[in-house]
Every structure is written in C-alpha cells, then in structure tokens.
Amino acid sequence: xxxxxxxxxxxxxxxxxxxxHNQASKVFDLAEMSLRELNQALHNLTTGSxxxxxxxxxxxxxxxxxxxxDQPVAIDVRGSVGYYCGGMNDGSTIxxxxxxxxxxxxxxxxxxxxxxxxxxxxxxxxxxxxxLVIEGNASSRCGISMKGIDIVVHGNIGxxxxxxxxxxxxxxxxDAGDALGDSIYEARLFVRGKVESLGxxxxxKEMRPEHLELLQRLLDRAGVTGVKAAExxxxxxxxxxxxxxxxxxxxx
Amino acid sequence: xxYRNPPTTPRKSATFDDYTxxxxxxxxxxxxxxxxxxxxxxxxPHFDDxxxxxxxxxxxxxxxxxxRCDTSVVLGSRHAxxxxxxxxxxxxxxxxxxxxxxxxxxxxxxxxxxxxxxTTTGDGGMTEEERGHSKTLVYQYLPSRYGMNPRDLRRxxxxxxxxxxxxxxxxxxxLLGQKISDRVAEMRTLPxxxxxxxxxxxxxxxxxxxxxxxxxxxxxxxxxEKPIYVKVGGARPYYDTALAVKAGADVVVVDGMQGxxxxxxxxxxxxxxxxxxxxxxxxxxALQDLGMHRKVQLIVSGGIRNGADVAKxxxxxxxxxxxxxxxxxxxxxxxxxxxxxxxELGTTAGAYDDWHEGRDPAGITTQDPELMKRVxxxxxxxxxxxxxxxxxLEAQTIARACGKNSLHNLEPEDLVALTIxxxxxxxxxxxxxxxxxxxxxx
Numbered sequence: 179x180x181x182x183x184x185x186x187x188x189x190x191x192x193x194x195x196x197x198x199h200n201q202a203s204k205v206f207d208l209a210e211m212s213l214r215e216l217n218q219a220l221h222n223l224t225t226g227s228x229x230x231x232x233x234x235x236x237x238x239x240x241x242x243x244x245x246x247x248d249q250p251v252a253i254d255v256r257g258s259v260g261y262y263c264g265g266m267n268d269g270s271t272i273x274x275x276x277x278x279x280x281x282x283x284x285x286x287x288x289x290x291x292x293x294x295x296x297x298x299x300x301x302x303x304x305x306x307x308x309x310l311v312i313e314g315n316a317s318s319r320c321g322i323s324m325k326g327i328d329i330v331v332h333g334n335i336g337x338x339x340x341x342x343x344x345x346x347x348x349x350x351x352x353d354a355g356d357a358l359g360d361s362i363y364e365a366r367l368f369v370r371g372k373v374e375s376l377g378x379x380x381x382x383k384e385m386r387p388e389h390l391e392l393l394q395r396l397l398d399r400a401g402v403t404g405v406k407a408a409e410x411x412x413x414x415x416x417x418x419x420x421x422x423x424x425x426x427x428x429x430x
Numbered sequence: 431x432x433y434r435n436p437p438t439t440p441r442k443s444a445t446f447d448d449y450t451x452x453x454x455x456x457x458x459x460x461x462x463x464x465x466x467x468x469x470x471x472x473x474x475p476h477f478d479d480x481x482x483x484x485x486x487x488x489x490x491x492x493x494x495x496x497x498r499c500d501t502s503v504v505l506g507s508r509h510a511x512x513x514x515x516x517x518x519x520x521x522x523x524x525x526x527x528x529x530x531x532x533x534x535x536x537x538x539x540x541x542x543x544x545x546x547x548x549t550t551t552g553d554g555g556m557t558e559e560e561r562g563h564s565k566t567l568v569y570q571y572l573p574s575r576y577g578m579n580p581r582d583l584r585r586x587x588x589x590x591x592x593x594x595x596x597x598x599x600x601x602x603x604x605l606l607g608q609k610i611s612d613r614v615a616e617m618r619t620l621p622x623x624x625x626x627x628x629x630x631x632x633x634x635x636x637x638x639x640x641x642x643x644x645x646x647x648x649x650x651x652x653x654x655e656k657p658i659y660v661k662v663g664g665a666r667p668y669y670d671t672a673l674a675v676k677a678g679a680d681v682v683v684v685d686g687m688q689g690x691x692x693x694x695x696x697x698x699x700x701x702x703x704x705x706x707x708x709x710x711x712x713x714x715x716a717l718q719d720l721g722m723h724r725k726v727q728l729i730v731s732g733g734i735r736n737g738a739d740v741a742k743x744x745x746x747x748x749x750x751x752x753x754x755x756x757x758x759x760x761x762x763x764x765x766x767x768x769x770x771x772x773x774e775l776g777t778t779a780g781a782y783d784d785w786h787e788g789r790d791p792a793g794i795t796t797q798d799p800e801l802m803k804r805v806x807x808x809x810x811x812x813x814x815x816x817x818x819x820x821x822x823l824e825a826q827t828i829a830r831a832c833g834k835n836s837l838h839n840l841e842p843e844d845l846v847a848l849t850i851x852x853x854x855x856x857x858x859x860x861x862x863x864x865x866x867x868x869x870x871x872x
Contacts, residue, residue, distance in 0.1 A: 285580075
C-alpha cells in the first residue's frame with residue numbers, strides 16, 4: 179500500500195490531529211455516554227464555535243456515529259464503527275481510526291471522511307460532495323448512486339461498485355470487483371489495478387490531460403504519494419442506455 | 431326460392447377483447463412494453479362492495495351538523511418529539527416535482543394547508559413551491575435519493591421511507607426524457623433529456639434489520655423530532671406492517687394497487703400487488719397482534735374517492751387515508767374542457783394516462799412552460815380544499831348516522847359486504863348474513 183501523508187485537516191487545531199487522548203479535544207466516551215448525547219452535542223454546534231476538535235472513544239461498532247454534522251469541526255473516532263458513520267456529513271472532517279460498517283459517509287454533502295481501516299458495503303452511497311478516503315479496502319457497492327462525491331480507496335473495491343453512479347469521481351488504487359459501474363451515468367471511475375468485469379453501459383475511456391490533472395488533484399487531496407495518475411485507467415458511461423432503445427433490452 | 435341461413439351476430443372474445451387486441455398490435459408495432467401513469471384500471475373488489483348499517487333501535491345516531499364529530503388525527507406519537515396533528519384524516523400522497531409541474535405542486539400545498547392536512551414530496555426532492563405553501567410537509571426518502579439533503583430533512587415535518595408503492599411494488603421510478611427539463615435535471619443530478627430510471631431498492635440497506643438501523647440514522651440526524659413513516663406497496667401487508675413496526679416506524683403507509691404512479695409498465699400496474707381493500711385488514715391485524723394499533727398509525731391509499739371510502743377505511747381500523755389521483759382530478763386533471771386536445775393525443779378525458787409524456791393538456795403532469803400556465807395554483811388549491819371539505823363532511827355524515835362522535839370511532843361492526851370476496855377481504859359479514867368467509871371454520 180502506498181505511503182500516506184498525515185491527512186490535512188484544514189483549520190483544525192494541531193492537538194486534534196494528534197492520536198490518543200488529549201486535553202484540547204472535547205472527548206466523548208461512548209462507553210459512558212449515549213449516541214444520542216454525542217450527536218445532539220455535535221448538532222448543537224453553531225458557526226464559529228471554539229469546540230473544533232472532538233474525540234469519540236469506545237465506539238465499539240455503534241451505528242450512526244457523528245451523523246448530520248454541519249459545522250467544520252474535526253472528529254476523531256478511536257475504534258471501529260457500525261452503519262452510516264458520518265451520514266449526510268456537511269463540512270466536518272471525520273477520521274475513523276478503525277474500520278467502518280455499511281454506508282460510511284452516505285449522502286455526504288461536503289467535508290471529509292477518512293477510514294484508516296476497511297469499509298463495508300455502500301461506502302459513500304449517494305454522496306453529493308466532499309471527499310471519502312478508505313485507506314484499506316471497500317466492499318461491494320462502493321459509491322453506489324454517487325451524486326458528486328469524490329471517493330479514494332487505497333485498496334480494492336467489491337462488486338457492483340458505482341452502480342447507477344450519477345456524478346463525482348471514484349478512485350481505486352487496487353482492483354475492482356465484478357460489474358463495475360453498471361448503469362452508470364456521468365460519474366468518472368479511475369482504477370489502477372485489475373477490473374474483474376464492467377457492468378452494463380460502462381466502458382474503458384481515454385485518459386485525457388484534463389483527467390490526469392483531475393486525478394492527480396484527487397490523489398494529492400487524499401494524501402496518496404508514490405502513485406502516478408498515469409498508472410490508472412478511466413471508465414465511464416457509453417451512454418447507450420440513456421434513452422430507451424428496444425435493441426438494448428438485454429442490457430436493462 | 432333459396433333458403434339462407436340466418437347470420438349469427440359477430441361475437442368478440444371476452445378473452446381477446448378490443449383492448450387486448452390493440453395492445454398486441456401496439457406491442458408488435460413498437461417492440462416496447464406500454465408505459466403509462468395512474469393505478470390499476472381493471473375492476474377490483476373495492477369500498478363500493480361495503481355498506482354501512484347506520485343507526486337502529488340498538489344504535490342511536492348523532493344529530494347531523496349539531497353534535498360534534500371529530501375528524502382530527504395525530505400521526506407519529508410513538509417516538510417523534512414533534513408528532514403531526516392534522517385536522518382531517520385525509521392526506522395528500524407523494525407525487526414528485528418532475529412528474530408534476532411546479533404550479534401543480536404549489537396547488538397541492540395550498541389546498542392541503544387550507545384543509546389542515548399534509549402534502550408529501552416525491553421522487554424528485556423538495557421544491558420551494560411545495561415547502562413554502564405546505565404547512566405540513568412529509569419528505570420522502572426514496573431509493574433514488576434525488577435531491578436528498580440534511581437541510582431539507584430538517585425542514586420537513588415528517589420523513590417517509592418509501593419501500594414501495596401500490597402501482598408497482600418492487601419497481602423503481604421512471605421519468606422519460608421529455609420531462610427532464612433543466613430544473614428537473616439539476617434537482618436529480620442527471621443530464622437533461624435522458625430517460626431516468628430510479629432504483630427499485632434502497633442503495634444502502636436491505637431487509638428489516640437494516641431498515642431499523644436506517645431509521646435510527648434518520649432519527650439521529652433530525653434529533654428524534656420528526657415522525658418517521660414507512661410506505662409499502664400492497665404486497666404482503668401483514669408482514670410488511672409488522673416488520674415496519676419492528677424497525678421502529680411511527681406510521682405505516684400501505685398503498686394498494688389502485689394507487690397511482692407517474693409512470694411504469696402497464697403490465698406491472700395491472701398484475702403486481704393487491705387491491706387496497708385486501709390490504710387493510712391484514713395491516714390492521716398486524717398492528718393489533720403487536721399491541722400497536724393506534725400507537726403506530728396506519729395510513730392507507732389507493733383508490734380513495736369520496737367520504738364513504740374514507741369512512742369505510744377508518745371503520746376497518748385505518749387512522750388516515752391518502753389521496754393522489756383524486757387530488758389531481760380536483761386540480762383539473764382529465765377535465766372534459768380539454769377534450770379536443772385529449773383527442774389529439776389519441777385519448778379522451780377520463781382515460782388520459784400518458785402522464786410520462788409530459789404533454790398533459792391540463793398542465794399538471796408536465797414540465798412544458800406553456801402547458802403548466804394552465805394551472806392557477808390559487809384556484810386549483812381552492813378546488814382541492816373544497817373537495818377535501820366535501821369528503822370530510824361526507825365521512826362525518828356517515829359517522830354521525832352510525833352514532834360516532836369521531837371518525838375514528840367507526841368500527842368493522844358498522845359494515846357489511848355486498849360480495850363474498852369483499853366480505854372475505856374486509857373481514858365483515860356478507861349483507862343479510864352473519865357469515866364472514868374464513869372465520870369460524872367456514
């Protein structure tokens with residue numbers, strides 16, 4: 179796996195970026211407090227709040243950790259999470275120091291989510307903006323129905339990824355499983371490794387200079403080093419299914 | 431002199447009737463299945479097959495217009511911090527911006543607000559027209575997630591997780607290129623003019639256990655304020671209702687096969703799902719078996735047309751009904767005043783169902799800027815409000831005659847069925863007998 183830069187958390191305090199318990203972060207221990215209290219505290223944040231660094235301890239696979247956050251705060255989750263971590267995130271920077279269950283960053287609007295471990299199914303499903311980085315592997319249906327989000331997976335992704343993907347970019351440093359980009363619309367897929375098979379209406383496409391530039395920017399934003407944009411292949415819609423044609427019926 | 435045999439009258443087949451023959455010819459000519467809007471058009475057991483008994487020596491009536499007959503209903507009291515309170519138990523079903531024009535959505539909002547009830551978004555996100563003009567707005571959470579965002583989720587009054595709809599349980603949405611205007615395309619993050627096929631399954635959950643986790647997420651995002659509805663098509667109403675309750679729903683919406691759609695395959699509309707009448711008792715039974723009847727509210731839709739239908743649904747144990755097709759008719763859909771234009775489209779007022787083509791003469795199921803001008807949102811909203819008022823008064827008339835001071839006090843014992851089928855489905859006796867098919871071993 180390629181080397182990773184310490185990820186850039188923007189205007190977040192240095193303390194928030196340092197691993198382990200520290201005084202500068204607001205600490206929420208899910209072994210002692212409820213999920214409801216955590217999410218309510220995050221939703222109570224207002225623009226300009228000084229509480230910009232949060233740390234969540236003992237998530238122990240909890241679902242819906244840090245969902246619906248709409249302030250530019252940094253949230254470090256020390257452990258693995260269940261379903262929908264960072265769901266509908268709008269501006270916060272969430273780092274999961276562990277693995278994530280299904281639907282991490284689903285419908286993200288903006289901001290950034292980094293999963294240090296692996297991600298289960300539907301990572302970044304229907305995401306509209308922001309950046310989702312999976313430093314391990316992502317399971318099936320990664321980027322399903324994505325609508326503008328950028329997803330960078332350092333490892334491999336499973337089958338049916340980018341199904342009906344409408345917009346945004348999916349970057350995979352490893353391999354992709356079966357039926358990549360089935361029924362894809364206008365999303366762009368960049369895969370460095372092998373693609374098991376392409377789904378209906380998804381084809382390999384020419385990598386033009388603007389794509390190389392876009393991909394390089396994404397790799398930089400995701401803290402990927404030692405990997406060149408030129409090592410990837412681009413995939414996208416053949417656009418043959420955009421308007422119904424009876425001769426394409428087998429593909430539907 | 432020659433004898434001629436008397437000719438027989440030409441006889442058309444009941445099996446191969448005119449419609450069937452025309453459909454075979456159409457399929458042979460085009461090679462594509464027929465797509466249309468609306469719900470099942472075939473004859474089905476329905477509320478018309480039920481009658482109220484009214485008052486008698488053992489049941490005394492309330493005075494019409496004088497004695498109170500409550501129509502209000504609270505939805506979402508199970509878990510939501512802010513349940514919805516409606517003045518009437520008739521809501522407006524989900525219909526998308528995209529399938530409907532902006533003025534039509536605004537008219538629905540105006541009419542519902544005048545009547546003290548709610549409207550529902552649809553598979554196209556929340557528009558300002560509808561949010562602005564609907565005092566109470568239910569925001570649908572659909573497989574496509576078009577336009578879904580946390581801001582709209584929080585400014586909704588309730589959230590409806592749509593698993594299916596009666597016209598097409600197991601089918602996704604469909605919006606053909608003609609209706610994908612710039613604005614519709616932008617709201618759906620899709621290129622203009624393409625045929626848009628919505629997913630039939632949610633992208634990030636499958637099955638009842640996942641649904642429970644999904645509902646938790648939606649509650650957490652909205653701080654447990656909003657009632658969460660789960661809408662299912664009339665497929666397996668007993669189990670779907672039970673599983674929705676188990677997953678944490680505040681309200682279950684069951685949509686029978688007469689419930690409309692903006693567009694799907696004719697074969698789907700007419701052959702998949704169960705009639706509304708067949709869905710109600712199993713759904714109510716599921717709630718009763720779980721001890722959740724009246725705690726989790728049940729909304730039923732699909733072919734509700736008048737106050738008698740409302741009263742019958744409520745008598746069978748439903749908390750509220752929802753109307754879609756009827757609301758569009760109140761706005762002006764299929765109005766005979768446009769007959770010449772319907773004829774040009776190869777149809778007639780009352781039969782027009784090619785809503786997906788976007789050429790609606792009434793300006794309702796279209797994105798054509800000229801056609802949609804035909805809908806005056808204020809006047810159309812007023813018509814919807816009038817219609818809702820009539821339905822409510824009709825339901826109250828029946829309830830008072832049955833001696834009930836609230837529509838929700840109507841009960842199955844107030845009903846009989848005209849047919850054995852309806853008696854079996856509704857679980858009420860066949861008129862003139864004490865026979866309920868399927869009960870007591872018969």
